[in-house]
Amino acid sequence: MSTNFSSGTDTHIAQLVDRFFRRMQVGLDRRAKEFDTDRIGPGGSMILLTLEEIEPAPIHQLVTRMARDKSQMTRAVRALEAKNLIERMEASEDARVVLIQLTDKGQETVRRIQRALAETLDELLVHLSSADRQTFGWLLEQATREAPVISRNSTTTQDA
Secondary structure: OOOOOOOOHHHHHHHHHHHHHHHHHHHHHHHHHHHOOOOOHHHHHHHHHHHHHHOOEEHHHHHHHHOOOHHHHHHHHHHHHHOOOEEEEEEOOEEEEEEEEEOHHHHHHHHHHHHHHHHHHHHHOOOOOHHHHHHHHHHHHHHHHOOEEEOOOOOOEEEO
């Protein structure tokens, strides 16, 4: 495999990122019994992890952050609410606005998911030196710090 980045850099990096994500998914699938005790699947896990970053949040913020359709997100939120992983509450500044936040059970589920993510990542990066791991982490921080969310229904981006 060539590591010449002078031509086709974006395509090559995209392929590497895709391969890395697939390996992460395989590792997480292997660990699912440890953290997905409520059978919420990858989509539910992503919602909980996203909500943990922005909670409490109105559903439209979750929709934007995850680049999902509002009706799809509403159904997913209802399913997570039925499993007592998230709860709705009125916004103190505007009673018409409903905010979503993690329950205690949801927070514990997030901790289990985060542990599984860390263990999977550790397996994938085992061959990297400590310095390379730090560089990898720094690069991910740079790439995601101000990364816009690409809207599902258009080619425009929105800040997340």
